[in-house]
Amino acid sequence: MPIAHSVVSGMGGMRTAGDLVARMQFTQKMRISEAKAYVANKLKVSAQDLSDVAVMREVREELGFGVVLGIPGDPKGMEAKARIAEVLDIRINCVERLKRRGRA
Amino acid sequence: MSTYKVRAGDGRFISMTADEIRRDLIEGSEDAADRGGIPPLEENEIDRLLDLFLDQAGVVGVQIGNQVVSTQDGGDHRINADAGSCGLALAIGRIQELHLHERAFGQDTIELGHIDYSYKAVRPIVAQEQSYVEHALLTTTSPLMYGAMPNLGLYYAPDGPYANPSDLLPAGKVKEALAAQEEASLHAQRDIVYVGTRLADSGLDAMNLDTSGSAGDADFLASLNAAEELKAKRPDLGIEMGMASEFVLGMHGRLSYKGERLAGMYPHDQVRMAEAAGVDVFGPVVNTNTRRSTPWNVARAVCFVKACVQAANIPIHANVGMGVGGIPVLDTPSLDAVSRASVAMVEIARVDGL
Amino acid sequence: MTEQELLSAATEAVVAANEEKACEVAREAVSLGLDPLRVINEGFTPGMREVGDLFERGTMFLPEVILASEAMVAAVAILEESLPADQREKTAGSVVLGTIEGDVHDIGKGIVATLLRVYGFEVHDLGRDVPLTSFVEKVAETGADLVGTSALMTTTMVGQKALEKMLKEAGLRDQVKTMVGGAVVTQYWADKIGADAYAENAQEAVAKALELAQG
Structure with a gap:
């Protein structure tokens, strides 16, 4: 069922910018329009581009946010999330945890 | 007169004329308005819903640019067990399932969860769950949530230490039933906070308090108190609160949060309580009536959720799964019904996510 | 209290889940010599029906429904004492x-x-x-x-x-x-x-x- 909703109404996850907009909802309680506007502004794209796989594939590759079909060497997992936290100017718990561990 | 195929609330196809569909849309909306004390849908909204149901495409979708955040609940057992304990769909591991949701299905968030899906059951094995969270976080990019239910039913005999209100109430032991619920609510709160703080310390992004209120107002209270306590202890942990039904069942009847009685609250009031507790994302539920058509059920659900969206200051992710949000009661619901409910929630109720 | 007022009071006592009041109304009905079956059917039973409606709409809750039911049972027991055995309420x-x-x-x-x-x-x-x-x-x-x-x-x-x-x-x-x-x-x-x-x-x-x- 969630797969059906993703196809019909979803932003597209890390194929696009759905994961980034979701982060703004869960960390800043932003409503959908506000969250899209915030992420679009940080990424320097339009709000509509956020659901466009053609635009976002390139943007994610350039910013090191991780893509579904990444080539060897592309940021993935934790590394990608560290870049996302920096560009979106938010705290991501596991990245903060890694930073604390790194300093210890 | 031309007829159109729509689904009944139990998932079977039925044929209706355009006038019959419109009548059901209006009646569904008015039923929600009457019960919830909220405005019915506007004429243009009924027209848009009618268009959705007269369109006989197998699958419909939202307009480009209108897409919203798509999350899932039920933990990482959507693929390997579908709806909780209702059968094995595909035998794969937990982390693989997260990768599938993130990389193949394009979900905007991913969710881990124990197969029992109750915080009480997770408490004794939380170290195992922390390990899974830590492993998952290394190789995934999307926000990782952990989902489970407060499930107050597990705190009552024979599963838990408190007498069962389902036995006490029919026997007329009202005082004992109320006391058992109050004690169980505090116990559930302790378990949720215990699990939540540990998972947060493992780097989890957000907790999902799913099917809050399933055992009534004491269940909802446990969720609210736990959310408030967790936010105080781990402010960076996101919290989603998903409900179990459209109104809070008064198994106790006298419990209140921030001075307001919880029993009988509909989504537009529930969300105010969730906000007061510090919840980040709220998931309203509207139940499906299997005897009515999907037009009736979708209009009714959209009417309730629209009022909730308008009352809210936090993102609203409507529950649109089997038997809720206008979806038929069938564990493999048809795409034609699911996609119409999905579009209606996004473009008419104006939800922030699903 | 007129007969109609008494029937209304019976209904209200059940809806308010007030056992004391329900019993008081039942005793008054007996002392006035009213037909006990009429008081049950037109006074207390409509109260229970209203309780059912309020429960269904989510404005009255389970413990209150039980207390309302106990109020009705106590009142009906008083009324039944003045009924012949064969007219007393049977289980549904x-x-x-x-x-x-x-x-x-x-x-x-x-x-x-x-x-x-x-x-x-x-x-x-x-x-x-x-x-x-x-x-x-x-x-x-x-x-x-x-x-x-x-x-x-x-x-x-x-x-x-x-x-x-x-x-x-x-x-x-x-x-x-x-x-x-x-x-x-x-x-x-x-x-x-x-x-x-x-x-x-x-x-x-x-x-x-x-x-x-x-x-």
Whole structure:
């Protein structure tokens, strides 16, 4: 069922910018329009581009946010999330945890 | 007169004329308005819903640019067990399932969860769950949530230490039933906070308090108190609160949060309580009536959720799964019904996510 | 107090779940020599009906429904003392109730048990996770009019179908009516397995039970 909703109404996850907009909802309680506007502004794209796989594939590759079909060497997992936290100017718990561990 | 195929609330196809569909849309909306004390849908909204149901495409979708955040609940057992304990769909591991949701299905968030899906059951094995969270976080990019239910039913005999209100109430032991619920609510709160703080310390992004209120107002209270306590202890942990039904069942009847009685609250009031507790994302539920058509059920659900969206200051992710949000009661619901409910929630109720 | 005022007071006492007031109204009715059956049927019973409506709409809650029911039972007991034995209230029927084996969900079933008792049924609540043989044995033992089963999972709803067969094999199916309910159960399923009734919620379960019990 969630797969059906993703196809019909979803932003597209890390194929696009759905994961980034979701982060703004869960960390800043932003409503959908506000969250899209915030992420679009940080990424320097339009709000509509956020659901466009053609635009976002390139943007994610350039910013090191991780893509579904990444080539060897592309940021993935934790590394990608560290870049996302920096560009979106938010705290991501596991990245903060890694930073604390790194300093210890 | 031309007829159109729509689904009944139990998932079977039925044929209706355009006038019959419109009548059901209006009646569904008015039923929600009457019960919830909220405005019915506007004429243009009924027209848009009618268009959705007269369109006989197998699958419909939202307009480009209108897409919203798509999350899932039920933990990482959507693929390997579908709806909780209702059968094995595909035998794969937990982390693989997260990768599938993130990389193949394009979900905007991913969710881990124990197969029992109750915080009480997770408490004794939380170290195992922390390990899974830590492993998952290394190789995934999307926000990782952990989902489970407060499930107050597990705190009552024979599963838990408190007498069962389902036995006490029919026997007329009202005082004992109320006391058992109050004690169980505090116990559930302790378990949720215990699990939540540990998972947060493992780097989890957000907790999902799913099917809050399933055992009534004491269940909802446990969720609210736990959310408030967790936010105080781990402010960076996101919290989603998903409900179990459209109104809070008064198994106790006298419990209140921030001075307001919880029993009988509909989504537009529930969300105010969730906000007061510090919840980040709220998931309203509207139940499906299997005897009515999907037009009736979708209009009714959209009417309730629209009022909730308008009352809210936090993102609203409507529950649109089997038997809720206008979806038929069938564990493999048809795409034609699911996609119409999905579009209606996004473009008419104006939800922030699903 | 006029007779009409007294009937209204009876209704209000039940809706307010005020046992003391309900008993006071009943005693006054007896002292005024009013027809006890009329006071029950036109005073207290409409109160209980209103309680049912308020519960169904989510504005009155289970503990209050039980207290209202206790108020009504206490008042009716006072009125019945002045009735000949053959006119005293009989039970609405006898029901065996339970959640199918493998299913531990008992909240909905508990509400149905409570409401059935409120409406005068003798309820044999077998609880949850009940083996199918226990339903059959209890029906045989009590001669119940109805057997109601609840299932909230697709893996347990099949037990409702098996129970139909087991009741037939035990030679009991003709003497007992079957009712099914639960989150995954539908009218279509009830029709398919040959159950006598399906209820969407607790209030409807009571209405269907009353209908079936009255034949």
